[in-house]
Amino acid sequence: MTATPVLAGRALVAGYGGRPVLDGIDIELRPGEVLCLIGHNGAGKTTLVKALFGLVPLGAGEVQLDGRPLARPTPAALAAAGVAYVPEGRGIFPGLTVDETLRMAAWAACVPAAERGARLDWVLGILPRLREFGGRRAGTLSGGEQQMVSIGRALLGRPRCLLMDEPSIGLAPKLFQDLLRPIRALQQATGMSVLLVEQNVHEALKISDRVLAMKSGAIIREAAPAELADNARLMELY
Template sequence: MSAQANLQQTNQPLVLETRGLVVGYGGRPVLRDFNFNLRPAEVLCLIGHNGAGKSTLLKTLFGLVPRQGGEILLDGSQLGTVEPRGLTAAGVSLVPEGRGIFPGLTVAETMKMGLWSAGVPVQERSARLDWVMSVLPALKQFYERRAGNLSGGQQQMVSIGRALLSQPRCLLMDEPSIGLAPKLFQDLLQPIRQLQRDTGMSILLVEQNVKEALKISDRVVVMKSGAIIREALPEELNDNAKLMELY
C-alpha cells in the first residue's frame, strides 16, 4: 500500500465498521457478534466458502438486509437506520451480485435512471456521465444497445458504471467475476483499481475468484460459517495450498 494510503489510514477514522453485528434469516443467524472494518483508501478482499456470510455482510452494510443487533459505523459514527438512499448520499455505492441490470433498458436509459436514483443534480448529470465514461470508456461502444443483448462482461461494466455515477468514496462489490473469464475480470477491475489509487476510494470486494481478486487487493479477510477466521496480506495467500487450508 502507498505511503499516502497509510497516512490517510492513520489520520482518518475507519470508513465502515461493525461491532457485535447480528444478522439472520427466518430466525437462523448468519452473522453473530461479528466485528469487521474497512479502512480508508484500501481494497479489502473478503473470501470464504459459499454460505460463509460474505454477501449477507455486504447487503447489511448497504441496508438491503436488516440487522437484528449490533452496530454499524460510518466514518466512526454509529448509524441508526441503514438504508441505501442515505448511504448513497454519504458516498457508499454497491455493485450487486448478478449485475442487477434491467435487460429491457438501453445502457443510456440505465445511466439516466442511475443519475436520478443517485440524486445527481440535473445541471451536473452530463459532466458526471462524462466522468464515468472516462473511467470506463468501453461503455461508449454499446451505449445505445439494450442491456439484455450485451455480453456478461459488458453487463458487468454497466453495473459498475451505474454504481460510479454517485462518485462514491466507498464501493462495495459483490461477486463481480461471476460468469467472466479471468482476463475479462481483470480488464474490468484494473480501471477501478486505478481510480481507487487516484482518489483514495475504499473498496470492499467479495469474491470467489480468489486468485484474480488478490492481484488488486491490499488486505484479505477470510470468513467461515459467519465468522472471520483469518486476516492476511495478499502475498501470504499466494499459493493454492495455503488457500485450501482455509476452506
C-alpha cells in the first residue's frame, strides 16, 4: 500500500495578476523522501513551492497535509503542521546578527522559552559552522554562509517537511554539496521529507530519491535520479 503523502497539491492552478503559471498540477511529497523538482527558468518551480506553502493564492485545486485538504493553506498553518520553507534568495535580515536571526526564528516557530537553548544547540550541531559567525551581521556573510543561516532558521521548528527553493544559487558546487550533506543526514536520521527545487541538476541528483521535471507550468516527467544522471541528453533538457 502506498503511504499517504505528507504534503500534496491536487489540480493546482496559481499565478500572478490573474495570469496562471501552474496548469492543474498534481504533486506528492512522500514520507521520508527527497524529491527534486527541476526545470529551466520560468518553468513554474518557485510558484509551485510558494503555492504549496500558501504564499501564492490558488485559483483552483487544493493543498493537502497527510491526505486531508487545508481549508486555507497559509504559511502559519503549514508551519504549525511542521512544514518549513527556505526561500530563493535566502530571505535573511541583513542588519541582524546570526544569533539574533536564530533566536527570532525560534520564537517565530513557537519553541517554548525553556527549550530554545537546547533547540539552538541542536541546529548548531547540524550546521556547526554557524557557531563561527554567530555575532556577525547576516548582511556581511558570504552567499554560502547566508544560505546556512537560512537553512538553520528553517530547522529550528524541527520540521517534518522541508521545502528548499534554489539553495545553490550563487554557490560553487562543492559548497552546495557541503550544505546539502547535513540536510541529507538529518533526513535519513529523522525521516524528514524534503522538496528540493533546483537548476543545478547534477548536484541535486546526488541526494534525491525521486525527480519531477517541469515545463511551462506543468509536470512533464517523473524519473529516478539514476535515469537522468546516466542520460546526457535528458540532463541537457532540464
